Amino acid sequence: MSSSNAKAPYYFVPGPSQWPVLAGFSLLVTMFGASAWVNGLGWGPYANGIGIFLTLVVLYNWFGDAIAESEGGKYSERIDTSFRWSMSWFIFSEVMFFGAFFGALFYARSISMPWLSDLDHKVLWPNFSGQWGNTGPAGTIEAFKTMTPFPIPTINTALLLTSGVTLTIAHHALRAGHRSQTAFWLFATILLGATFMGCQAYEYIEAYHDLNLKLTSGIYGSTFFMLTGFHGFHVTMGAIMLSVVLFRVMKGHFTPEQHFAFEGAAWYWHFVDVVWLGLYVVVYWL
Numbered sequence: 001m002s003s004s005n006a007k008a009p010y011y012f013v014p015g016p017s018q019w020p021v022l023a024g025f026s027l028l029v030t031m032f033g034a035s036a037w038v039n040g041l042g043w044g045p046y047a048n049g050i051g052i053f054l055t056l057v058v059l060y061n062w063f064g065d066a067i068a069e070s071e072g073g074k075y076s077e078r079i080d081t082s083f084r085w086s087m088s089w090f091i092f093s094e095v096m097f098f099g100a101f102f103g104a105l106f107y108a109r110s111i112s113m114p115w116l117s118d119l120d121h122k123v124l125w126p127n128f129s130g131q132w133g134n135t136g137p138a139g140t141i142e143a144f145k146t147m148t149p150f151p152i153p154t155i156n157t158a159l160l161l162t163s164g165v166t167l168t169i170a171h172h173a174l175r176a177g178h179r180s181q182t183a184f185w186l187f188a189t190i191l192l193g194a195t196f197m198g199c200q201a202y203e204y205i206e207a208y209h210d211l212n213l214k215l216t217s218g219i220y221g222s223t224f225f226m227l228t229g230f231h232g233f234h235v236t237m238g239a240i241m242l243s244v245v246l247f248r249v250m251k252g253h254f255t256p257e258q259h260f261a262f263e264g265a266a267w268y269w270h271f272v273d274v275v276w277l278g279l280y281v282v283v284y285w286l
Contacts, residue, residue, distance in 0.1 A: 012074045019062040026054035038215065056240075063244055070261070071253065080260055087264045091271050094234070098275050101227050105282065108219045133220045141218045145211040149284040152203045156196050157280050160235075163192035164273045167242075167266055177256050179249060186246045189269070193239040200232050227279055234272050241265040 030051025037044030069075065075083075109132050115121070116137050117130025125137035133146035147153070170185035204225075207213040215225050245265050248254065254262060 010076060011078050012069065012076065014065075014069065017062075017065070019058055019065070023055065023058045023062070026051055026058050030055060059240070067248065067253070067261075080258075083260055083264065087267060091267060094271060098227075098230070098278075101223070101230065102278065102282065105223045105227065108223060112219075134218070136218045141216070142212060144213045144217045144221065146220065147207065147211070147213070147224060147284055149280065152199050152206075153280055153284045156199050156203075157276065159192050159196045159199070160273050160276050163189045163196075164270055166192065167269055171262065171266055174249070174254060174259055174262060175256050179252075183246060183249050186242060186249060190239050190242050190246065193235055193242070193269075196235055197232060197239075200228065224283060227283060231272070231275055231279055234268075234275070238265070238269045238272050241268060 028051075030048055033044050033047030033049070033051050035044070037048055113130040113132060116125065117128050121128070121137070128134070128137040135141040135143060166185045167189045170182050170189065173179075173181035173185060213224070214221055242265050245262050248261065
């Protein structure tokens with residue numbers, strides 16, 4: 001938020017924007033490309049790449065419009081309150097999003113598996129033990145090995161926890177008016193997030209080639225890639241948000257009193273940290 005918010009109107013209402021429609025279209029192209037890619041269609045990777053590029057272009061321009069409005073003194077204290085509530089509800093929706101996936105994992109692991117291996121089902125599947133990480137009662141899934149917490153998941157946990165610390169240091173530096181320190185610690189946070197994504201990509205490659213663990217590896221494979229994959233996507237989006245904030249810090253935006261864009265991105269990043277701790281315990285240890 002701009003430091004000139006004292007001159008802002010009581011409540012600013014932006015004009016019609018093309019960015020929501022274009023964002024929906026670019027995300028549609030992205031997901032069509034991704035679905036085609038995983039189904040082995042040759043045009044899938046290209047469509048996915050085009051969709052991602054269009055999404056980044058839309059975000060760049062959409063963020064630019066919001067930044068121009070903020071720096072133009074159009075956002076009042078009432079707008080600041082609106083942004084805070086909006087970000088809070090958005091993070092709450094993300095909590096429900098991951099809650100549904102954790103619920104699916106719990107149901108499959110703690111309810112379905114014991115049920116399929118109880119005495120009533122021994123006639124159908126006499127050799128099915130119901131142990132988590134199996135090839136299914138019908139034996140139609142290729143054999144695979146389950147994931148362990150060492151070494152990559154534990155390294156990733158250390159990376160994300162450290163990034164939470166560096167981001168908090170950056171926030172304190174901004175509130176103290178130390179812009180150069182803010183930029184340094186923000187860059188360190190983004191670098192840690194990028195390293196996390198690199199480690200996760202390596203983990204996926206290792207899981208696919210060495211453990212034969214794929215999306216098609218039954219309920220274990222689908223829940224593993226669903227939870228960790230969506231979390232990785234959220235880390236990527238959080239790193240993009242923080243990169244925008246870093247660019248704005250270097251451009252001289254924000255004051256020690258008015259910097260909600262920084263705070264909103266920080267809330268999101270800390271939420272991603274907390275979700276990963278749950279994933280680390282439930283997916284890799286239990």
